[in-house]
Amino acid sequence: MNRFINQTKTFSAPAKLNLFLHIVGRRSDGYHELETLFQFLDHCDTLSFTVTASEKIQLLTPIAGVNDDDNLIVKAARLLQEKIRQDQHSPILGVNISIDKILPMGGGLGGGSSNAATVLLALNTLWQANYSITELAHLGLTLGADVPIFIHGHAAFAQGVGEKFTPASPEEAWYLVSKPNVSISTQSVFTSGDLPRNTEKLEKPDHLVNIMNDEFFHNDCQTMVIKHYSEVAKLLAWLIEYAPSRMTGTGACVFSRFTSQEQACEVQAKLPNGITSFVAKGLNKSPLITQIASL
Ligand SMILES: C[C@@](CO)(OP(=O)(O)O)[C@H](O)COP(=O)(O)OP(=O)(O)OC[C@H]1O[C@@H](n2ccc(N)nc2=O)[C@H](O)[C@@H]1O
Numbered sequence: 001m002n003r004f005i006n007q008t009k010t011f012s013a014p015a016k017l018n019l020f021l022h023i024v025g026r027r028s029d030g031y032h033e034l035e036t037l038f039q040f041l042d043h044c045d046t047l048s049f050t051v052t053a054s055e056k057i058q059l060l061t062p063i064a065g066v067n068d069d070d071n072l073i074v075k076a077a078r079l080l081q082e083k084i085r086q087d088q089h090s091p092i093l094g095v096n097i098s099i100d101k102i103l104p105m106g107g108g109l110g111g112g113s114s115n116a117a118t119v120l121l122a123l124n125t126l127w128q129a130n131y132s133i134t135e136l137a138h139l140g141l142t143l144g145a146d147v148p149i150f151i152h153g154h155a156a157f158a159q160g161v162g163e164k165f166t167p168a169s170p171e172e173a174w175y176l177v178s179k180p181n182v183s184i185s186t187q188s189v190f191t192s193g194d195l196p197r198n199t200e201k202l203e204k205p206d207h208l209v210n211i212m213n214d215e216f217f218h219n220d221c222q223t224m225v226i227k228h229y230s231e232v233a234k235l236l237a238w239l240i241e242y243a244p245s246r247m248t249g250t251g252a253c254v255f256s257r258f259t260s261q262e263q264a265c266e267v268q269a270k271l272p273n274g275i276t277s278f279v280a281k282g283l284n285k286s287p288l289i290t291q292i293a294s295l
């Protein structure tokens with residue numbers, strides 16, 4: 001008998017930053033080879049799970065603009081349930097999931113991937129499926145390139161399409177994360193003819209110091225995005241007057257780095273109208289990992 005049936009458990013799905021993102025090549029399948037430094041933020045969606053004895057997977061709080069069938073929460077739950085059906089002889093359980101969504105969507109903060117990773121890690125325990133982190137990360141990669149880092153749960157220098165990790169411990173600075181009023185699809189960035197694709201490989205992550213020094217570390221998507229989206233160009237030019245600032249992932253969110261929460265909040269208060277923002281601390285350990293371990 002599963003001890004979690006009819007119980008409700010709550011877990012975090014943190015945002016990530018790509019502190020830098022170098023494109024070092026392109027694979028024959030069109031995917032880009034990256035070198036990136038991932039760190040988490042203490043700014044999270046919150047997901048609640050109630051395990052049920054039926055096989056039904058239900059999202060009780062649909063996300064506006066995302067069909068349930070396309071929602072990475074539902075897709076991750078179905079994927080894990082299907083794997084259990086194939087691999088195991090135990091009874092198939094269901095789940096009711098709800099989410100308090102605070103992470104901006106499509107901003108390069110990895111919210112959808114983080115939601116999927118939280119579902120995989122939570123249900124692996126709540127359904128008592130007992131897959132390893134490596135197996136879950138492998139499963140998660142089929143949902144999105146960013147899912148494995150959230151399953152891994154430690155800040156890391158990542159290579160490949162972002163699935164080969166070397167744990168790293170960048171300074172846990174305070175960040176002002178600002179979202180210009182524009183939406184940029186990951187695919188449109190990666191298919192752009194303007195994208196630089198041959199940054200020299202760092203190979204070893206043992207000299208990741210002064211990562212905000214643009215001479216050595218940058219976001220290869222940023223140059224192309226600035227060229228095509230004046231909203232991002234203007235915001236970055238404004239922020240850079242106050243603090244080292246850079247785009248995360250394929251944008252459009254940008255982060256500015258501070259040594260204290262107060263300094264970050266001071267600049268936040270001056271942001272131009274129409275820019276949504278939040279202040280958060282960088283975390284090298286995802287809060288999700290501690291929550292799963294305490295079950
Ligand atoms: C660029 C990154 C960096 O962290 O972040 P985001 O800005 O999206 O958060 C990620 O690698 C994004 O991961 P994710 O958003 O999961 O991408 P996916 O759904 O796997 O891919 C979306 C599309 O982008 C392209 N793509 C994605 C990743 C990659 N390394 N090379 C690519 O060429 C592919 O065309 C793919 O069809």
Ligand SMILES: Nc1ncnc2c1ncn2[C@@H]1O[C@H](COP(=O)(O)OP(=O)(O)O)[C@@H](O)[C@H]1O
Pocket residue numbers: 063066070071072073104105106107108109110111112113114115186249251
């Ligand atoms: N649970 C989810 N949360 C956010 N976005 C989702 C989710 N499920 C599917 N999506 C889709 O994934 C897209 C990318 O979302 P997100 O992961 O937040 O951004 P990014 O990849 O830029 O970091 C969204 O625009 C949305 O259409």
